[in-house]
Amino acid sequence: MTDFEAVIGLEVHAELLTASKIFCGCSAKFGAAPNENTCPLCIGMPGVLPVLNRQVVEFGIKTGLAIHCEIQQRSRWSRKNYFYPDLPKGYQITQYDLPICLGGHVDIRLEGEDQDRSIPLTRIHMEEDTGKNIHDAHTDASLVDYNRCGVPLLEIVSEPDLRSSAEAGAYLRKLRAILQYLQVCDGNMEEGSFRCDANISIRPQGATELGTKAEIKNLNSFRSVERAIDYEIERQTKAIRAGESIVQETRLWDTDREVTRSMRSKESAHDYRYFSEPDLLPLDVSADWIERVKGELPELPDERSARFVSEYELPAYDAEVLTARKDVADYFEAAVGIHRNPKAVSNWVMGEVLRIVNDRKLDQELVIEAWPVSAQQLAGLIALIDDGTISGKIAKSVFEDLLDNDKSPASVVEEKGLSQVSDSAELESIVDGVLAGQDDKIAEYRAGKEKMLGFFVGQIMKKTQGKANPKLVNEILRKRLQSN
Amino acid sequence: MPITRDDVRHVALLARLEITENEEQELAAQLDQIIAYVEVLEKLDTEDVEPTSYITPMETPFREDVVSTTPDTERWLANAPATDGRHFRVPKIIE
Numbered sequence: 001m002t003d004f005e006a007v008i009g010l011e012v013h014a015e016l017l018t019a020s021k022i023f024c025g026c027s028a029k030f031g032a033a034p035n036e037n038t039c040p041l042c043i044g045m046p047g048v049l050p051v052l053n054r055q056v057v058e059f060g061i062k063t064g065l066a067i068h069c070e071i072q073q074r075s076r077w078s079r080k081n082y083f084y085p086d087l088p089k090g091y092q093i094t095q096y097d098l099p100i101c102l103g104g105h106v107d108i109r110l111e112g113e114d115q116d117r118s119i120p121l122t123r124i125h126m127e128e129d130t131g132k133n134i135h136d137a138h139t140d141a142s143l144v145d146y147n148r149c150g151v152p153l154l155e156i157v158s159e160p161d162l163r164s165s166a167e168a169g170a171y172l173r174k175l176r177a178i179l180q181y182l183q184v185c186d187g188n189m190e191e192g193s194f195r196c197d198a199n200i201s202i203r204p205q206g207a208t209e210l211g212t213k214a215e216i217k218n219l220n221s222f223r224s225v226e227r228a229i230d231y232e233i234e235r236q237t238k239a240i241r242a243g244e245s246i247v248q249e250t251r252l253w254d255t256d257r258e259v260t261r262s263m264r265s266k267e268s269a270h271d272y273r274y275f276s277e278p279d280l281l282p283l284d285v286s287a288d289w290i291e292r293v294k295g296e297l298p299e300l301p302d303e304r305s306a307r308f309v310s311e312y313e314l315p316a317y318d319a320e321v322l323t324a325r326k327d328v329a330d331y332f333e334a335a336v337g338i339h340r341n342p343k344a345v346s347n348w349v350m351g352e353v354l355r356i357v358n359d360r361k362l363d364q365e366l367v368i369e370a371w372p373v374s375a376q377q378l379a380g381l382i383a384l385i386d387d388g389t390i391s392g393k394i395a396k397s398v399f400e401d402l403l404d405n406d407k408s409p410a411s412v413v414e415e416k417g418l419s420q421v422s423d424s425a426e427l428e429s430i431v432d433g434v435l436a437g438q439d440d441k442i443a444e445y446r447a448g449k450e451k452m453l454g455f456f457v458g459q460i461m462k463k464t465q466g467k468a469n470p471k472l473v474n475e476i477l478r479k480r481l482q483s484n
Numbered sequence: 485m486p487i488t489r490d491d492v493r494h495v496a497l498l499a500r501l502e503i504t505e506n507e508e509q510e511l512a513a514q515l516d517q518i519i520a521y522v523e524v525l526e527k528l529d530t531e532d533v534e535p536t537s538y539i540t541p542m543e544t545p546f547r548e549d550v551v552s553t554t555p556d557t558e559r560w561l562a563n564a565p566a567t568d569g570r571h572f573r574v575p576k577i578i579e
């Protein structure tokens with residue numbers, strides 16, 4: 001138990017899934033050839049005028065409503081002034097003193113806890129993203145790609161109310177899930193469409209004043225966020241114990257070495273001289289607009305989880321795991337829609353399916369075709385277990401055969417001759433074969449050594465390569481062992 | 485508070501303007517006058533007046549979310565002092 005507590009606030013930048021950029025008609029799609037998605041406006045030519053994309057505001061309202069913010073009916077745009085090659089105009093259009101959303105909260109639950117904790121939010125504002133710099137090894141210069149410049153972002157700022165890396169991780173996962181459910185952001189941390197900066201400070205337990213914070217950047221996975229927070233808490237604790245003071249600064253997370261290091265920037269970086277953006281009018285959002293968006297909000301993770309418990313009678317734990325990702329929840333419901341055995345489908349999704357998904361690091365939303373085994377195949381496989389065609393054990397091997405192809409489970413079973421032996425006469429003769437010459441073991445069983453039953457079942461399974469119907473085998477065995 | 489030459493230098497640095505010592509002095513005096521005028525305005529009683537940040541009584545115009553530009557990268561790169569044919573090339577950025 002340490003005598004310091006950590007105070008953590010997170011700033012999330014979420015790239016919005018609009019077709020076009022925030023202030024011009026260029027495509028906002030990721031992955032185009034360098035500078036393909038550019039025009040005079042987004043490369044900062046003089047004489048251009050920004051025109052606001054309505055969808056960006058719609059997404060801002062939607063997100064704000066989903067996380068319980070107060071939507072501001074009047075907000076406005078500001079200029080944040082600084083020079084950097086990825087920002088061709090010399091300023092970023094953002095929201096400063098009057099953002100679109102204030103307040104709000106995201107509710108999280110840590111593993112093993114039986115209650116939610118509500119993490120309060122400060123604000124959400126809209127802004128334009130910047131371009132990307134790449135180092136050019138040939139000329140030792142930097143190359144700039146403006147495709148991302150002007151792609152709409154929501155910046156979602158939490159209050160400094162998180163106390164541990166585990167809470168920060170839970171908060172980010174929940175927030176990402178909500179954005180994905182809303183279909184406003186794809187949540188891909190590696191491609192940078194869901195980015196996070198962490199403000200971290202520590203203070204003596206029970207203190208009310210905040211300590212000096214460090215801002216940590218370059219956190220491009222959940223793991224990085226969690227590791228960087230743990231590292232930073234330890235670094236600051238050690239420094240304070242050694243009588244050093246913490247410097248307010250920006251630090252970069254080094255993923256390979258797992259340390260944060262100071263970004264020694266001599267630029268007076270925080271003198272952004274914000275002022276009201278003269279090229280854009282204040283943004284008025286009518287009460288009707290807000291009401292309409294409210295009426296169209298989709299089912300969100302918490303609601304879906306509650307429904308999974310009531311509609312499919314799943315344990316709360318299953319419901320939570322399945323709904324933490326929209327694509328996983330969709331996959332589950334697709335499979336249940338084909339074969340209605342929710343608990344079995346849940347077990348398979350949480351077990352085999354998510355194991356493959358995690359092994360392959362498929363951590364972004366999967367489209368239907370991208371699943372290693374389709375919902376249709378999984379449902380078919382479980383149906384074969386339920387109707388007695390194959391055992392659960394055989395099903396696991398069939399599952400492996402279904403990976404990355406569109407074979408039907410039934411055809412795999414047929415092809416490989418995996419059908420369960422459920423023919424009584426056939427099984428009886430196999431059982432008799434196994435029991436033959438085992439008189440001493442039979443005697444042991446009859447003398448009360450129940451364990452021997454397992455031995456015989458094992459022998460029978462071995463003989464049939466696991467294909468014997470276990471229920472029938474048990475019945476026949478017991479009958480044979482009882483009679484003389 | 486009078487504008488000092490340090491203030492002028494700081495603002496010039498932020499704006500990436502190179503100015504001579506003479507200009508520093510001249511600009512400090514000019515900026516001082518402008519600030520002095522604002523101080524006159526500050527004496528007015530504006531207690532009950534809502535701040536005006538926009539003078540045009542217009543509604544926010546919107547664009548619909550459709551892609552409407554055509555890629556013309558070569559043309560936009562033509563203005564750049566240096567390129568590699570696909571990117572804008574700038575002096576090395578050290579992070």
Ligand SMILES: [Zn+2]
Pocket residue numbers: 021024025026037038039040041042043150553
């Ligand atoms: Zn553009």
